[in-house]
Amino acid sequence: MAIGFINGEWIPVDQAVLPIDERGHNFGDGVYEVIRVYQGTPFKMREHLVRLEKSAEAILLTMNYSIDELEALIAEGLAKTGLQEASVYLQVTRGIAKRVHLFPDVPASTTMTIRPATDLPATVREKGVQVTLVEDERWKNCYIKSLNLLPNVVAKQKATDAGFYEAVFVRDGIVLEGSSCNVFLIKDGVLITPPANRFILHGITRATLLEIAKEIGVPMEEKEFGPDELLAADEAFLSSTSMEVLPIVEIDGKQIGAGIPGTISRDLHKNYRAKYQGIGV
Ligand SMILES: Cc1ncc(COP(=O)(O)O)c(C=O)c1O
Structure with a gap:
C-alpha cells in the first residue's frame, strides 16, 4: 500500500x-x-x-x-x-x-x-539503453535538487518520443548528466565521471559507485569530457537511486564499446547491489 x-x-x-x-x-x-x-x-x-x-x-x-x-x-x-x-x-x-x-x-x-518501488524491466538492464545528447538549457545551480524540473522533463519527453531512453545534457561541449541521472564512462579500465561541480547533481549513487571503485580497485577519475570522448568509451552507464547502474549501449545511433553492457559496469552494479542486499536483515 x-x-x-x-x-x-x-x-x-x-x-x-x-x-x-x-x-x-x-x-x-x-x-x-x-x-x-x-x-x-x-x-x-x-x-x-x-x-x-x-x-x-x-x-x-x-x-x-x-x-x-x-x-x-x-x-x-x-x-x-x-x-x-x-x-x-x-x-x-x-x-x-x-x-x-x-x-x-x-x-x-x-x-x-x-x-x-517500480524496478526497471530486466530486459532493459540486460540489453542496456540508447541515449541522446542534448543541449543543457538548465540554470547554473544543478547541484541543487530543485523542484524546478522543466528542462529535465521536456528533455526526457523529447528523448522518449524520439525513441531514446534518456537525454544526456551537454553544456559548452562538456557532457554533464542525464535528465534524472549521472553519467560514467570507462576507457582503458579507468572509470571516469564529470566532477561534482555546480553543473550536476551530486548523486548519492554516483558517490557510492566511486567508493565501490576504490574498494574493488577500479582506477577512477573525476574529470570533464566531451561527446567525442564519451562516444569513444569502452563502456558507459547512467546512475541514479532508481536506475542504480544502467548500461548505455548506443548514443545517437552510435554503438558504445561492443554494443552490450560492459563487464566493469556489471561488476560495479553487482557490488552496488551487495551494498544494499541484506541491509534490512
Ligand atoms: C539531474 C539528476 N542527476 C543525477 C541524479 C542521480 O542522483 P541520485 O544518485 O542521488 O539518485 C538525479 C536523480 O534524481 C537527477 O535528477
Missing part, C-alpha cells in the same frame, strides 16, 4: 489536499529527494537527507523538520505501509502563502509519498 504525508498528517496518496497557494506548484519553490527502500530499510537515507538540507540552504529555505525528524517520519510511514521495496519522495517547499515572489513569513511545507 502507498501512503502520503503533508505537514504532520498521514493521508491516502490520492487525497486532494494541496492548498491553491502552495509555493511548490506556484513557483516550483522548493527542493526534493528520492530514497530507495530495500528490504524495509532506506538506503543511504542520511546522505539523501543531508543533501536535501544542503539544497534547502542553497535556496535560503529553512526546513520545517530536522533530518532526525525526517528519518523518524520515514520509518513511521514505512511501518504504516508495510512495504519492503519502496520509493520515498520528499518535497520541502517555501510554504503556503498568497502568490508574490518575495519570500513569505511562513514555515516551510513538507510532503512525502511512500509507494511500492
